[in-house]
Amino acid sequence: MAVRVQVEDFDLGMELKQLTDGNHAIGGLCSFVGLVRDMTKTDDGEMTRSAAMTLEHYPGMTEKMLERIETEAHERWPLESSLIIHRYGRMDAGEQIVLVAASSAHREAAFEACHFLIDWLKTKAPFWKVEEDESGKENWVEARDSDDQATERWNKN
Protein backbone atom coordinates (compact mmCIF):
# COMPACT_ATOMS: atom_id res chain seq x y z
CA MET A 1 0.00 0.00 0.00
CA ALA A 2 1.32 3.39 -0.95
CA VAL A 3 0.05 6.86 -1.82
CA ARG A 4 2.19 9.53 -3.46
CA VAL A 5 1.23 13.11 -4.34
CA GLN A 6 3.94 14.71 -6.41
CA VAL A 7 4.85 17.23 -9.13
CA GLU A 8 7.26 14.87 -10.91
CA ASP A 9 6.24 12.39 -13.58
CA PHE A 10 6.44 8.69 -12.71
CA ASP A 11 7.96 5.64 -14.44
CA LEU A 12 4.89 3.49 -15.11
CA GLY A 13 6.80 0.28 -15.88
CA MET A 14 8.97 0.53 -12.77
CA GLU A 15 6.02 1.33 -10.51
CA LEU A 16 4.01 -1.64 -11.78
CA LYS A 17 6.99 -4.00 -11.57
CA GLN A 18 7.48 -3.13 -7.88
CA LEU A 19 3.85 -4.07 -7.15
CA THR A 20 4.38 -7.70 -8.11
CA ASP A 21 8.13 -8.33 -7.64
CA GLY A 22 8.79 -11.25 -5.35
CA ASN A 23 5.14 -11.88 -4.45
CA HIS A 24 4.17 -15.19 -6.06
CA ALA A 25 0.70 -15.15 -4.54
CA ILE A 26 -0.30 -12.56 -7.17
CA GLY A 27 -2.30 -13.87 -10.12
CA GLY A 28 -3.33 -10.52 -11.62
CA LEU A 29 -2.37 -6.84 -11.65
CA CYS A 30 -4.81 -4.23 -12.95
CA SER A 31 -3.75 -0.63 -13.51
CA PHE A 32 -5.23 2.60 -14.81
CA VAL A 33 -3.32 5.66 -15.99
CA GLY A 34 -5.07 8.99 -16.57
CA LEU A 35 -3.48 11.27 -19.17
CA VAL A 36 -3.87 14.91 -20.23
CA ARG A 37 -6.01 15.09 -23.37
CA ASP A 38 -5.53 17.95 -25.80
CA MET A 39 -9.27 18.50 -26.08
CA THR A 40 -11.30 20.36 -23.49
CA LYS A 41 -14.93 21.40 -23.10
CA THR A 42 -15.65 25.13 -22.93
CA ASP A 43 -18.40 26.81 -20.90
CA ASP A 44 -20.79 26.47 -23.86
CA GLY A 45 -20.10 22.74 -24.08
CA GLU A 46 -18.00 23.07 -27.24
CA MET A 47 -14.83 20.99 -27.66
CA THR A 48 -11.69 23.02 -28.18
CA ARG A 49 -7.94 22.39 -28.20
CA SER A 50 -6.24 22.92 -24.87
CA ALA A 51 -2.55 23.64 -24.60
CA ALA A 52 -1.97 22.51 -21.02
CA MET A 53 -3.63 22.20 -17.65
CA THR A 54 -2.75 22.81 -14.03
CA LEU A 55 -3.83 20.66 -11.10
CA GLU A 56 -4.25 22.29 -7.72
CA HIS A 57 -4.79 20.23 -4.56
CA TYR A 58 -5.30 20.54 -0.80
CA PRO A 59 -2.02 19.37 0.79
CA GLY A 60 -2.69 17.26 3.85
CA MET A 61 -6.31 16.49 3.06
CA THR A 62 -5.31 14.97 -0.31
CA GLU A 63 -2.95 12.41 1.23
CA LYS A 64 -5.47 11.63 3.99
CA MET A 65 -8.29 11.01 1.48
CA LEU A 66 -6.14 8.92 -0.87
CA GLU A 67 -4.95 6.76 2.02
CA ARG A 68 -8.53 6.28 3.14
CA ILE A 69 -9.63 5.28 -0.38
CA GLU A 70 -6.77 2.77 -0.60
CA THR A 71 -7.59 1.34 2.85
CA GLU A 72 -11.22 0.98 1.83
CA ALA A 73 -10.17 -1.00 -1.26
CA HIS A 74 -8.13 -3.38 0.89
CA GLU A 75 -11.11 -3.88 3.19
CA ARG A 76 -13.40 -4.71 0.28
CA TRP A 77 -11.10 -6.98 -1.75
CA PRO A 78 -8.31 -9.44 -0.88
CA LEU A 79 -5.46 -7.40 -2.39
CA GLU A 80 -1.78 -8.27 -2.38
CA SER A 81 -0.57 -4.76 -3.26
CA SER A 82 -1.85 -1.38 -4.41
CA LEU A 83 -0.61 2.04 -5.41
CA ILE A 84 -1.99 5.52 -5.99
CA ILE A 85 0.19 8.23 -7.53
CA HIS A 86 -1.41 11.59 -8.29
CA ARG A 87 0.52 14.51 -9.75
CA TYR A 88 -0.23 18.22 -9.34
CA GLY A 89 1.09 21.35 -11.01
CA ARG A 90 1.24 22.19 -14.72
CA MET A 91 1.08 19.41 -17.32
CA ASP A 92 1.07 19.33 -21.10
CA ALA A 93 -1.13 17.18 -23.33
CA GLY A 94 -0.02 13.55 -23.30
CA GLU A 95 1.45 13.67 -19.79
CA GLN A 96 0.50 11.14 -17.12
CA ILE A 97 -1.69 12.62 -14.34
CA VAL A 98 -2.62 9.69 -12.16
CA LEU A 99 -1.87 5.99 -11.66
CA VAL A 100 -4.00 3.56 -9.66
CA ALA A 101 -3.16 -0.13 -9.49
CA ALA A 102 -4.19 -3.20 -7.51
CA SER A 103 -3.00 -6.81 -7.48
CA SER A 104 -4.66 -9.91 -6.12
CA ALA A 105 -4.63 -13.70 -6.37
CA HIS A 106 -7.57 -13.43 -8.79
CA ARG A 107 -8.28 -11.07 -11.66
CA GLU A 108 -11.80 -10.04 -10.65
CA ALA A 109 -10.61 -8.56 -7.34
CA ALA A 110 -7.75 -6.72 -9.08
CA PHE A 111 -10.11 -5.25 -11.70
CA GLU A 112 -12.82 -4.19 -9.28
CA ALA A 113 -10.41 -2.68 -6.76
CA CYS A 114 -8.58 -0.71 -9.47
CA HIS A 115 -11.86 0.58 -10.90
CA PHE A 116 -13.04 1.47 -7.40
CA LEU A 117 -9.81 3.38 -6.65
CA ILE A 118 -10.15 5.71 -9.63
CA ASP A 119 -13.94 6.14 -9.26
CA TRP A 120 -13.68 7.13 -5.60
CA LEU A 121 -10.62 9.29 -6.17
CA LYS A 122 -12.53 11.23 -8.85
CA THR A 123 -15.13 12.49 -6.36
CA LYS A 124 -13.36 12.28 -2.99
CA ALA A 125 -9.78 13.49 -3.49
CA PRO A 126 -9.41 17.30 -3.32
CA PHE A 127 -7.90 18.11 -6.72
CA TRP A 128 -9.04 20.80 -9.15
CA LYS A 129 -8.13 21.16 -12.81
CA VAL A 130 -7.82 24.39 -14.72
CA GLU A 131 -7.30 24.12 -18.46
CA GLU A 132 -5.70 26.66 -20.76
CA ASP A 133 -7.06 26.99 -24.26
CA GLU A 134 -4.81 28.02 -27.14
CA SER A 135 -5.46 31.72 -26.50
CA GLY A 136 -4.22 31.31 -22.92
CA LYS A 137 -7.70 31.65 -21.38
CA GLU A 138 -8.19 29.54 -18.25
CA ASN A 139 -11.28 27.36 -17.69
CA TRP A 140 -11.88 25.57 -14.41
CA VAL A 141 -13.02 22.06 -15.27
CA GLU A 142 -16.51 21.32 -13.96
CA ALA A 143 -17.30 18.18 -12.01
CA ARG A 144 -19.23 15.63 -14.09
CA ASP A 145 -22.44 13.88 -13.07
CA SER A 146 -21.04 10.69 -14.60
CA ASP A 147 -18.27 10.73 -11.98
CA ASP A 148 -20.83 10.97 -9.18
CA GLN A 149 -22.72 8.06 -10.71
CA ALA A 150 -19.50 6.04 -10.98
CA THR A 151 -18.88 6.64 -7.28
CA GLU A 152 -22.50 5.75 -6.42
CA ARG A 153 -22.10 2.36 -8.05
CA TRP A 154 -19.71 1.28 -5.30
CA ASN A 155 -22.19 2.21 -2.57
CA LYS A 156 -24.62 -0.45 -3.71
CA ASN A 157 -22.35 -3.33 -2.69
Added chain:
Amino acid sequence: MAVRVQVEDFDLGMELKQLTDGNHAIGGLCSFVGLVRDMTKTDDGEMTRSAAMTLEHYPGMTEKMLERIETEAHERWPLESSLIIHRYGRMDAGEQIVLVAASSAHREAAFEACHFLIDWLKTKAPFWKVEEDESGKENWVEARDSDDQATERWNKN
Protein backbone atom coordinates in the same frame (compact mmCIF):
# COMPACT_ATOMS: atom_id res chain seq x y z
CA MET B 1 -4.30 -2.81 -32.44
CA ALA B 2 -1.84 -5.63 -32.03
CA VAL B 3 -1.78 -9.28 -31.00
CA ARG B 4 1.42 -11.16 -30.13
CA VAL B 5 1.80 -14.84 -29.18
CA GLN B 6 5.33 -15.51 -28.00
CA VAL B 7 7.63 -17.55 -25.77
CA GLU B 8 9.66 -14.53 -24.63
CA ASP B 9 8.76 -12.35 -21.66
CA PHE B 10 7.66 -8.76 -22.40
CA ASP B 11 8.64 -5.35 -21.04
CA LEU B 12 5.40 -4.13 -19.45
CA GLY B 13 6.44 -0.48 -19.10
CA MET B 14 7.65 -0.23 -22.70
CA GLU B 15 4.54 -1.94 -24.10
CA LEU B 16 2.19 0.37 -22.20
CA LYS B 17 4.20 3.47 -23.13
CA GLN B 18 3.87 2.63 -26.82
CA LEU B 19 0.08 2.48 -26.48
CA THR B 20 -0.21 6.15 -25.57
CA ASP B 21 2.91 7.79 -27.02
CA GLY B 22 2.05 10.70 -29.28
CA ASN B 23 -1.73 10.21 -29.11
CA HIS B 24 -3.12 13.17 -27.18
CA ALA B 25 -6.72 12.07 -27.66
CA ILE B 26 -6.15 9.41 -24.98
CA GLY B 27 -7.52 10.22 -21.53
CA GLY B 28 -7.10 6.80 -19.94
CA LEU B 29 -5.18 3.54 -20.33
CA CYS B 30 -6.30 0.40 -18.52
CA SER B 31 -4.15 -2.71 -18.42
CA PHE B 32 -4.22 -6.17 -16.88
CA VAL B 33 -1.26 -8.52 -16.42
CA GLY B 34 -1.76 -12.18 -15.51
CA LEU B 35 1.08 -13.81 -13.56
CA VAL B 36 2.05 -17.36 -12.60
CA ARG B 37 1.02 -18.03 -8.99
CA ASP B 38 2.95 -20.55 -6.91
CA MET B 39 -0.24 -22.12 -5.62
CA THR B 40 -2.31 -24.60 -7.60
CA LYS B 41 -5.47 -26.61 -7.00
CA THR B 42 -5.12 -30.43 -7.11
CA ASP B 43 -7.76 -32.88 -8.37
CA ASP B 44 -9.21 -33.11 -4.83
CA GLY B 45 -9.56 -29.32 -4.66
CA GLU B 46 -6.64 -28.89 -2.24
CA MET B 47 -4.20 -26.00 -2.64
CA THR B 48 -0.60 -27.06 -3.11
CA ARG B 49 2.65 -25.38 -4.13
CA SER B 50 3.44 -25.55 -7.82
CA ALA B 51 6.96 -25.22 -9.14
CA ALA B 52 6.18 -24.10 -12.67
CA MET B 53 3.65 -24.39 -15.45
CA THR B 54 3.63 -24.86 -19.19
CA LEU B 55 1.21 -23.23 -21.61
CA GLU B 56 0.34 -25.05 -24.82
CA HIS B 57 -1.62 -23.39 -27.61
CA TYR B 58 -3.05 -23.95 -31.09
CA PRO B 59 -0.81 -21.97 -33.48
CA GLY B 60 -2.88 -20.26 -36.13
CA MET B 61 -6.20 -20.52 -34.33
CA THR B 62 -4.78 -18.65 -31.32
CA GLU B 63 -3.80 -15.60 -33.34
CA LYS B 64 -7.09 -15.69 -35.23
CA MET B 65 -9.15 -15.79 -32.03
CA LEU B 66 -7.12 -13.07 -30.29
CA GLU B 67 -7.45 -10.78 -33.31
CA ARG B 68 -11.19 -11.39 -33.37
CA ILE B 69 -11.50 -10.60 -29.65
CA GLU B 70 -9.53 -7.37 -30.11
CA THR B 71 -11.65 -6.38 -33.14
CA GLU B 72 -14.81 -7.03 -31.13
CA ALA B 73 -13.54 -4.70 -28.37
CA HIS B 74 -12.94 -1.93 -30.92
CA GLU B 75 -16.46 -2.41 -32.28
CA ARG B 76 -18.00 -2.14 -28.81
CA TRP B 77 -15.96 0.78 -27.40
CA PRO B 78 -14.35 3.89 -28.92
CA LEU B 79 -10.74 2.81 -28.34
CA GLU B 80 -7.61 4.70 -29.33
CA SER B 81 -5.26 1.72 -28.96
CA SER B 82 -5.16 -1.84 -27.64
CA LEU B 83 -2.74 -4.71 -27.18
CA ILE B 84 -2.87 -8.42 -26.38
CA ILE B 85 0.34 -10.33 -25.61
CA HIS B 86 0.04 -13.97 -24.58
CA ARG B 87 3.05 -16.17 -23.84
CA TYR B 88 3.31 -19.94 -24.19
CA GLY B 89 5.90 -22.49 -23.08
CA ARG B 90 7.30 -23.12 -19.60
CA MET B 91 7.07 -20.38 -16.95
CA ASP B 92 8.08 -20.15 -13.30
CA ALA B 93 6.06 -18.64 -10.47
CA GLY B 94 6.06 -14.84 -10.65
CA GLU B 95 6.46 -14.67 -14.43
CA GLN B 96 4.12 -12.63 -16.63
CA ILE B 97 1.76 -14.79 -18.74
CA VAL B 98 -0.53 -12.33 -20.46
CA LEU B 99 -1.05 -8.60 -20.99
CA VAL B 100 -4.25 -6.96 -22.21
CA ALA B 101 -4.58 -3.19 -22.46
CA ALA B 102 -6.96 -0.63 -23.94
CA SER B 103 -6.89 3.15 -24.15
CA SER B 104 -9.70 5.60 -24.87
CA ALA B 105 -10.67 9.25 -24.48
CA HIS B 106 -12.61 8.25 -21.35
CA ARG B 107 -11.79 5.89 -18.52
CA GLU B 108 -15.01 3.87 -18.55
CA ALA B 109 -14.42 2.65 -22.10
CA ALA B 110 -10.79 1.79 -21.31
CA PHE B 111 -11.80 -0.19 -18.21
CA GLU B 112 -14.66 -2.07 -19.82
CA ALA B 113 -12.72 -2.94 -22.97
CA CYS B 114 -9.72 -4.18 -20.96
CA HIS B 115 -11.96 -6.30 -18.73
CA PHE B 116 -13.76 -7.64 -21.79
CA LEU B 117 -10.47 -8.58 -23.50
CA ILE B 118 -9.28 -10.78 -20.64
CA ASP B 119 -12.73 -12.29 -19.97
CA TRP B 120 -13.23 -13.32 -23.59
CA LEU B 121 -9.64 -14.48 -23.97
CA LYS B 122 -10.09 -16.78 -20.95
CA THR B 123 -12.81 -18.82 -22.67
CA LYS B 124 -12.18 -18.26 -26.39
CA ALA B 125 -8.41 -18.39 -26.95
CA PRO B 126 -7.04 -21.94 -27.39
CA PHE B 127 -4.48 -22.14 -24.58
CA TRP B 128 -4.07 -24.96 -22.06
CA LYS B 129 -2.12 -24.89 -18.80
CA VAL B 130 -0.38 -27.83 -17.19
CA GLU B 131 1.06 -27.26 -13.72
CA GLU B 132 3.90 -29.15 -12.07
CA ASP B 133 3.70 -29.72 -8.33
CA GLU B 134 6.87 -29.96 -6.23
CA SER B 135 7.13 -33.72 -6.81
CA GLY B 136 7.17 -33.11 -10.56
CA LYS B 137 3.64 -34.48 -11.12
CA GLU B 138 1.72 -32.73 -13.90
CA ASN B 139 -1.88 -31.53 -13.50
CA TRP B 140 -3.87 -30.13 -16.40
CA VAL B 141 -5.68 -27.04 -15.11
CA GLU B 142 -9.45 -27.38 -15.36
CA ALA B 143 -11.61 -24.66 -16.88
CA ARG B 144 -13.51 -22.71 -14.23
CA ASP B 145 -17.24 -21.98 -14.27
CA SER B 146 -16.45 -18.46 -13.04
CA ASP B 147 -14.62 -17.82 -16.33
CA ASP B 148 -17.69 -18.90 -18.31
CA GLN B 149 -19.83 -16.59 -16.20
CA ALA B 150 -17.38 -13.73 -16.75
CA THR B 151 -17.67 -14.26 -20.50
CA GLU B 152 -21.48 -14.49 -20.27
CA ARG B 153 -21.62 -11.05 -18.69
CA TRP B 154 -20.51 -9.44 -21.95
CA ASN B 155 -23.28 -11.17 -23.92
CA LYS B 156 -25.93 -9.22 -22.04
CA ASN B 157 -24.94 -5.89 -23.58
Added chain:
Amino acid sequence: MKILYFAWLRQKIGTGEERKDIPANVTTVSQLVDWLRSEGDHYADAFKDTSAIKVAINQEFADFNATVQSGDEVAFFPPVTGG
Protein backbone atom coordinates in the same frame (compact mmCIF):
# COMPACT_ATOMS: atom_id res chain seq x y z
CA MET C 1 -9.84 30.33 12.50
CA LYS C 2 -7.77 29.17 9.53
CA ILE C 3 -9.78 29.49 6.31
CA LEU C 4 -8.64 28.00 2.99
CA TYR C 5 -9.94 28.63 -0.54
CA PHE C 6 -9.21 26.53 -3.61
CA ALA C 7 -9.65 26.77 -7.39
CA TRP C 8 -11.88 29.65 -8.58
CA LEU C 9 -12.83 30.51 -4.99
CA ARG C 10 -9.15 31.22 -4.31
CA GLN C 11 -8.98 33.37 -7.44
CA LYS C 12 -12.15 35.36 -6.63
CA ILE C 13 -11.20 35.95 -3.00
CA GLY C 14 -7.59 36.70 -3.91
CA THR C 15 -5.93 34.48 -1.34
CA GLY C 16 -5.64 30.74 -0.70
CA GLU C 17 -5.35 30.95 3.06
CA GLU C 18 -6.12 33.43 5.80
CA ARG C 19 -6.55 33.57 9.58
CA LYS C 20 -9.66 35.35 10.83
CA ASP C 21 -11.13 36.12 14.24
CA ILE C 22 -14.71 34.97 13.96
CA PRO C 23 -17.57 36.64 15.91
CA ALA C 24 -18.94 34.54 18.79
CA ASN C 25 -22.36 34.19 17.14
CA VAL C 26 -20.85 32.39 14.12
CA THR C 27 -21.18 28.71 15.05
CA THR C 28 -22.03 26.94 11.76
CA VAL C 29 -20.57 26.87 8.24
CA SER C 30 -23.66 28.69 6.91
CA GLN C 31 -23.21 31.48 9.47
CA LEU C 32 -19.51 31.65 8.58
CA VAL C 33 -20.38 32.08 4.90
CA ASP C 34 -22.94 34.80 5.72
CA TRP C 35 -20.37 36.62 7.82
CA LEU C 36 -17.67 36.29 5.12
CA ARG C 37 -20.09 37.78 2.53
CA SER C 38 -20.31 40.88 4.73
CA GLU C 39 -16.50 41.17 4.75
CA GLY C 40 -16.27 42.52 1.20
CA ASP C 41 -17.49 42.34 -2.38
CA HIS C 42 -14.99 39.66 -3.45
CA TYR C 43 -16.32 37.39 -0.68
CA ALA C 44 -19.92 38.20 -1.64
CA ASP C 45 -19.08 37.40 -5.26
CA ALA C 46 -17.26 34.14 -4.43
CA PHE C 47 -20.06 32.91 -2.16
CA LYS C 48 -22.93 34.12 -4.40
CA ASP C 49 -24.09 30.57 -5.20
CA THR C 50 -23.16 28.08 -2.48
CA SER C 51 -24.84 25.18 -4.30
CA ALA C 52 -21.57 24.81 -6.25
CA ILE C 53 -19.36 25.05 -3.15
CA LYS C 54 -18.12 22.24 -0.91
CA VAL C 55 -16.69 22.62 2.58
CA ALA C 56 -14.21 20.64 4.66
CA ILE C 57 -13.63 21.12 8.40
CA ASN C 58 -10.24 19.98 9.66
CA GLN C 59 -9.70 18.19 6.33
CA GLU C 60 -12.96 16.22 6.49
CA PHE C 61 -15.88 16.84 4.12
CA ALA C 62 -18.73 18.53 6.04
CA ASP C 63 -22.20 20.03 5.57
CA PHE C 64 -23.09 23.73 5.65
CA ASN C 65 -24.98 23.19 8.91
CA ALA C 66 -21.93 21.64 10.60
CA THR C 67 -20.52 23.37 13.69
CA VAL C 68 -17.32 25.43 13.42
CA GLN C 69 -15.02 26.61 16.19
CA SER C 70 -12.28 29.19 16.35
CA GLY C 71 -9.48 26.57 16.30
CA ASP C 72 -10.80 24.84 13.17
CA GLU C 73 -9.29 24.69 9.70
CA VAL C 74 -12.20 25.37 7.32
CA ALA C 75 -11.75 24.95 3.55
CA PHE C 76 -14.09 26.07 0.74
CA PHE C 77 -13.80 24.73 -2.79
CA PRO C 78 -15.79 23.69 -5.88
CA PRO C 79 -16.60 20.00 -6.49
CA VAL C 80 -13.32 18.13 -7.03
CA THR C 81 -12.07 17.36 -10.55
CA GLY C 82 -8.93 15.28 -10.12
CA GLY C 83 -8.00 11.93 -11.60
Added chain:
Amino acid sequence: MKILYFAWLRQKIGTGEERKDIPANVTTVSQLVDWLRSEGDHYADAFKDTSAIKVAINQEFADFNATVQSGDEVAFFPPVTGG
Protein backbone atom coordinates in the same frame (compact mmCIF):
# COMPACT_ATOMS: atom_id res chain seq x y z
CA MET D 1 -8.06 -35.21 -42.98
CA LYS D 2 -5.68 -33.38 -40.65
CA ILE D 3 -6.57 -34.14 -37.03
CA LEU D 4 -5.03 -32.23 -34.09
CA TYR D 5 -5.06 -33.07 -30.37
CA PHE D 6 -4.14 -30.71 -27.55
CA ALA D 7 -3.40 -30.92 -23.79
CA TRP D 8 -4.30 -34.28 -22.16
CA LEU D 9 -5.92 -35.53 -25.39
CA ARG D 10 -2.54 -35.18 -27.08
CA GLN D 11 -0.91 -37.09 -24.23
CA LYS D 12 -3.47 -39.90 -24.21
CA ILE D 13 -3.42 -40.35 -27.98
CA GLY D 14 0.34 -40.02 -28.11
CA THR D 15 0.50 -37.50 -30.95
CA GLY D 16 -0.46 -33.86 -31.49
CA GLU D 17 -1.18 -34.12 -35.20
CA GLU D 18 -1.93 -36.82 -37.73
CA ARG D 19 -3.33 -37.25 -41.24
CA LYS D 20 -5.99 -39.89 -41.66
CA ASP D 21 -8.07 -41.22 -44.54
CA ILE D 22 -11.62 -41.11 -43.24
CA PRO D 23 -14.30 -43.62 -44.40
CA ALA D 24 -16.96 -42.12 -46.70
CA ASN D 25 -19.74 -42.72 -44.15
CA VAL D 26 -18.03 -40.42 -41.59
CA THR D 27 -19.66 -37.03 -42.23
CA THR D 28 -20.02 -35.43 -38.76
CA VAL D 29 -17.73 -34.79 -35.78
CA SER D 30 -19.66 -37.40 -33.73
CA GLN D 31 -19.16 -40.01 -36.42
CA LEU D 32 -15.48 -39.09 -36.61
CA VAL D 33 -15.14 -39.60 -32.83
CA ASP D 34 -16.93 -42.98 -33.04
CA TRP D 35 -14.63 -44.07 -35.85
CA LEU D 36 -11.50 -42.87 -33.99
CA ARG D 37 -12.60 -44.87 -30.90
CA SER D 38 -12.52 -48.00 -33.08
CA GLU D 39 -8.95 -47.22 -34.19
CA GLY D 40 -7.35 -48.27 -30.88
CA ASP D 41 -7.53 -48.29 -27.09
CA HIS D 42 -5.71 -44.96 -26.66
CA TYR D 43 -8.36 -43.29 -28.84
CA ALA D 44 -11.15 -45.06 -26.97
CA ASP D 45 -9.61 -43.90 -23.69
CA ALA D 46 -9.09 -40.27 -24.84
CA PHE D 47 -12.67 -39.99 -26.20
CA LYS D 48 -14.34 -41.89 -23.33
CA ASP D 49 -16.19 -38.80 -22.08
CA THR D 50 -16.81 -36.26 -24.83
CA SER D 51 -18.66 -33.88 -22.51
CA ALA D 52 -15.23 -32.51 -21.51
CA ILE D 53 -13.99 -32.24 -25.11
CA LYS D 54 -14.28 -29.30 -27.48
CA VAL D 55 -13.83 -29.37 -31.24
CA ALA D 56 -12.70 -26.86 -33.86
CA ILE D 57 -13.08 -27.30 -37.61
CA ASN D 58 -10.64 -25.29 -39.72
CA GLN D 59 -9.73 -23.28 -36.60
CA GLU D 60 -13.33 -22.34 -35.77
CA PHE D 61 -15.18 -23.67 -32.70
CA ALA D 62 -17.83 -26.18 -33.81
CA ASP D 63 -20.45 -28.61 -32.46
CA PHE D 64 -20.22 -32.40 -32.47
CA ASN D 65 -23.01 -32.59 -35.04
CA ALA D 66 -21.15 -30.29 -37.45
CA THR D 67 -20.21 -31.67 -40.87
CA VAL D 68 -16.60 -32.69 -41.60
CA GLN D 69 -14.92 -33.30 -44.94
CA SER D 70 -11.69 -34.98 -45.96
CA GLY D 71 -9.86 -31.68 -46.57
CA ASP D 72 -10.71 -30.26 -43.13
CA GLU D 73 -8.42 -29.53 -40.21
CA VAL D 74 -10.24 -30.91 -37.15
CA ALA D 75 -8.89 -30.24 -33.64
CA PHE D 76 -9.94 -31.87 -30.36
CA PHE D 77 -9.07 -30.34 -26.98
CA PRO D 78 -10.34 -29.80 -23.41
CA PRO D 79 -11.98 -26.46 -22.45
CA VAL D 80 -9.37 -23.70 -22.77
CA THR D 81 -7.45 -22.46 -19.70
CA GLY D 82 -5.27 -19.57 -20.89
CA GLY D 83 -4.99 -16.05 -19.57
